[in-house]
Amino acid sequence: MTNYSQDPCAHCEEMMQPYLDHILTEAERVEAEHHLDECDWCRRRYRFEESLRVYVRQLVDEPMPVALKEKLAALRIPLN
Amino acid sequence: MAEAPPDAARIASEARDRVRFEEDALALSDQVFRVARHLAGSREEAEDLVQETYARAFRSWRSFQPGTNLRAWLLRILTNLNIDRGRRNQRAPQTTPLEANDYYLYDKLAESDGGATDEERVVERLSQDDIVSALSAVPHDFRDVIVLVDIGDFSYQDAAQILDIPIGTVMSRLHRGRRILKRELAESVLEDTA
Numbered sequence: 001m002t003n004y005s006q007d008p009c010a011h012c013e014e015m016m017q018p019y020l021d022h023i024l025t026e027a028e029r030v031e032a033e034h035h036l037d038e039c040d041w042c043r044r045r046y047r048f049e050e051s052l053r054v055y056v057r058q059l060v061d062e063p064m065p066v067a068l069k070e071k072l073a074a075l076r077i078p079l080n
Numbered sequence: 081m082a083e084a085p086p087d088a089a090r091i092a093s094e095a096r097d098r099v100r101f102e103e104d105a106l107a108l109s110d111q112v113f114r115v116a117r118h119l120a121g122s123r124e125e126a127e128d129l130v131q132e133t134y135a136r137a138f139r140s141w142r143s144f145q146p147g148t149n150l151r152a153w154l155l156r157i158l159t160n161l162n163i164d165r166g167r168r169n170q171r172a173p174q175t176t177p178l179e180a181n182d183y184y185l186y187d188k189l190a191e192s193d194g195g196a197t198d199e200e201r202v203v204e205r206l207s208q209d210d211i212v213s214a215l216s217a218v219p220h221d222f223r224d225v226i227v228l229v230d231i232g233d234f235s236y237q238d239a240a241q242i243l244d245i246p247i248g249t250v251m252s253r254l255h256r257g258r259r260i261l262k263r264e265l266a267e268s269v270l271e272d273t274a
Contacts, residue, residue: 013181013182013183016182017182017255017258023236044186044199045183045186045199047199047200048186048189048199048200048202048203049182049186051199051200051202051203052185052203052262053230055203055204055206055211056211056215056230056231057230057231059206059208059211059212060117060118060208060211060212060215060231061114061231062113062114062117062123063110064109064110064113064114065127068109068113068127068130068131069106069109071131072106072109072130072131072134073106075131075134075135075138076102076106076138077098077102077138077139079095079099
């Protein structure tokens with residue numbers, strides 16, 4: 001494990017995915033944001049990683065076929 | 081006036097519960113399909129899987145506990161069916177591909193772009209085909225977690241329950257899976273530019 005005083009950018013990289021997942025503690029989040037505010041190198045990478053997640057989610061989204069929806073509705077068990 | 085026999089009242093009440101369950105489950109079908117599409121190897125397989133899931137859910141609706149997460153319950157059925165089917169049409173290798181560092185994809189994209197300045201635009205160099213095929217190249221164990229968390233918006237806890245694995249395993253597979261995905265994406269971009 002790294003820390004911000006030893007190697008700030010390596011530590012920021014380690015914290016990046018948990019930061020994007022919103023699972024850091026409050027103290028870790030504040031530290032990460034402090035580093036991102038002052039480090040252009042990490043901030044660029046943060047913006048990329050954030051955009052990548054949104055973009056992947058948008059591009060893989062395929063609408064459900066209408067015919068499938070109808071087939072599912074037909075699977076309901078009829079009332080006697 | 082004679083009261084309805086207790087049995088009739090019970091049957092009527094159960095029928096109402098069942099109809100409500102079916103309506104609630106059908107209302108989630110878009111979300112179930114979105115996840116199924118990338119858990120399965122192809123669109124056709126995803127459609128089959130969703131149909132089988134709903135057929136099974138409608139048959140075993142009594143085992144759903146009202147008030148719990150119905151979307152997660154449906155996905156649990158779906159992932160079990162997907163595993164039971166032996167994951168036909170497997171496209172992903174079962175050996176674990178190499179992982180890249182977290183920034184590998186960014187570095188490759190920025191490099192091949194001659195030092196891009198706008199990170200939000202850099203991602204747009206990835207096509208839909210690049211992303212869909214890179215995702216399908218990620219081995220199942222890792223892909224399941226990425227699809228549930230990053231595409232299906234399930235929490236780590238829900239993903240752990242759906243896949244019946246510890247939450248720590250969800251986190252480690254997600255971490256490695258995202259790295260594998262980024263490496264696959266970087267390779268597809270490098271191939272496009274080659």
